[in-house]
Amino acid sequence: MRAFTPFVTFAAIAVSSVAAVCPGYDFAFQDRGDQNYVLLDTSCNGVETFIYNGVNACTQGTLKCSPPPITITDVLAPDGYWYACQSDANSGSCVGWHNTYCCWWNGGARSLKEDEVPLVRNETTSDGVVFAKDA
Numbered sequence: 799m800r801a802f803t804p805f806v807t808f809a810a811i812a813v814s815s816v817a818a819v820c821p822g823y824d825f826a827f828q829d830r831g832d833q834n835y836v837l838l839d840t841s842c843n844g845v846e847t848f849i850y851n852g853v854n855a856c857t858q859g860t861l862k863c864s865p866p867p868i869t870i871t872d873v874l875a876p877d878g879y880w881y882a883c884q885s886d887a888n889s890g891s892c893v894g895w896h897n898t899y900c901c902w903w904n905g906g907a908r909s910l911k912e913d914e915v916p917l918v919r920n921e922t923t924s925d926g927v928v929f930a931k932d933a
Contacts, residue, residue, distance in 0.1 A: 842892035
């Protein structure tokens with residue numbers, strides 16, 4: 799039984815440190831260099847990977863950027879909504895990488911595919927996703 803104590807202690811520390819990633823936000827965002835980016839939920843699970851080697855990441859339709867000095871200001875998440883991003887002292891790190899930004903849904907528009915109808919948040923999509931209602 800004693801042999802499991804270090805594992806239990808390690809697991810408890812890992813869980814408590816993961817819970818502190820971008821508190822109050824929807825996502826953590828990592829700039830891993832060379833135009834490679836990762837969007838993670840606040841439990842450090844990978845949600846989306848953006849690889850833009852050799853191209854401008856700000857012109858590919860999934861990231862919005864500021865004027866120089868260039869920073870990423872918004873990211874298009876898999877739910878089709880734009881999330882605003884900013885630096886935060888409590889961003890933490892996931893899987894050995896510092897979280898560059900923390901991102902939140904701020905009422906931004908949903909990016910629509912050609913055949914989609916705009917959704918009000920709190921409607922159920924065809925894949926069963928329910929969005930929170932706008933105020």
